[in-house]
Amino acid sequence: MARYNLWQNQNLVAAAEALSPAARAEERGAFFGSIAGTFSHLLWADLAWMSRFEAGEAPACGVTGSAALFADWEAFKAQRAETDARILAWAHALGVAELASDLAWYSGTLGRDVTRALGLCVAHFFNHQTHHRGQIHAMLTAAGARPGDTDLFVMPEDVGR
Known part of the structure; x- marks a missing residue:
């Protein structure tokens, strides 16, 4: 899933490059507003989870500021x-x-301490990425960009190796 994450982020970022900055920032009715805002939230969440997995520093803002962080x-x-x-x-x-x-x-979102199985957290981590990349893919397509393949079975063997 880490290889898939890398591949799909490269795929969607490349597709977003075809759009103007204004098109990436345009409000599109998604939970985090725009293509850029959803990309930003997803990166924020990845950094937040990695700070938990590696006991490192978390992003400076919470979920409400995540769409504008990057x-x-x-x-x-x-x-x-x-x-x-x-x-x-x-x-x-x-x-x-x-x-x-x-x-x-x-958890700042829940406002309390949380303990869960690491395996469940890892599954959530990758599922969360896929969820928001799906939103980004839909917004890119609606904006006229053309992302590449997303099917796991067509991922090139050399991605992330």
Whole structure:
């Protein structure tokens, strides 16, 4: 799933490059507003989860500020690529036994401490990415961009290797 994440983020970012900055920022009725806002939220969430998985620093804002966190497109692309490489390295090092352990963190969204199985959190992490990339894909298509394939079975073998 980390390889798929990398592949699809590259796919959607490349498709979004065909749009003007105004088209990426245009309000489209999605939960995070625009293509750019949804990309920003997704990167924010990936960084938040990676901070939990690796016991590192979380993004400076909460979910309500996530759509505006990465407003500069070039900076977003650089951070997206860096984060995807980080996710890939983390996933390659993750062991099966670790997935059965618990992960504990403070959830700003829920306003309380949470403990869940790491395996469930990892499944949520990748599912969340797919959910929001689906929204981005729909907005890109409606805006006239043409993302590439998204089917897992057609992912090139060399992605992320």
